[in-house]
Amino acid sequence: MDISSYVLLSQEQALRRKLDVAANNMANMSTAGFKRERPIFREYVERATEATPDLTRNTSFVLDYGAMHDASAGAFQATGNAMDFMIDGPGYISVEAPGGGTGFTRAGFVRTNEAGELTTAGGQRILGEGGAPIAVPVDQMANLTIGKDGTVQSGENVFGRIAVTVFDDERMVTPRGDGMMNGTGGRELGAAETRIKTGGIEGSNVDPIVETTQMVEILRAYQSSMKMAQDIDDLRRRSLDRLGKMG
Structure with missing residues (x-):
């Protein structure tokens, strides 16, 4: 697995975490005193060796840093x-x-x-x-x-x-x-x-419209990530085919 696949995997793990949090918020929209949560992520930058070209020397990954609740009052x-x-x-x-x-x-x-x-x-x-x-x-x-x-x-x-x-x-x-x-x-x-x-x-401070919109955006982002992974896999396959023909 090359570095691009690892980057996409870190993004998909973050999207899965966001979806879990949004789903938990929706499940507790009728729970008295419940405070909606939102996930927090951090960027992890991996620095490559000096021999790597400048444009590709730093690689950013997504790290799950936990979740924080919204302290605003419910109705x-x-x-x-x-x-x-x-x-x-x-x-x-x-x-x-x-x-x-x-x-x-x-x-x-x-x-x-x-x-x-x-x-x-x-x-x-x-x-x-x-x-x-x-x-x-x-x-x-x-x-x-x-x-x-x-x-x-x-x-x-x-x-x-x-x-x-x-x-x-x-x-x-x-x-x-x-x-x-x-x-x-x-x-x-x-x-x-x-x-x-x-x-x-x-009452809960969860807004069902906000959470539903969030879940739709997460699913779309996940679909885009999966398509990008497929495109990378197709590019890798074509490259190997060409190398095989040259040999």
């Missing part, structure tokens, strides 16, 4: 549950991740477990300030509310405040694969900085 979706909420601005809800540690999510479905602790729809405990769960006595459940600053209370009784964590560098936030994110270097917002909108949750 507010009313649920009819006064306890469901959406973060109005940057940040993530801190939750107790399966297996221990802290996970982060934008899906603001709120439920309670048998101990009266606030949980996500998946059963993970929602964490308050300082990383502690928020527990509510059973007799206070009926009048429970979440304030605009995340304060959980029933009448005059305050049971805690939902922690909203922001990351100055969104590259430190990575998907876990279970609907939550891992993150490092975050900081909890104070009450004055926290903005909560109740009565609904944040």
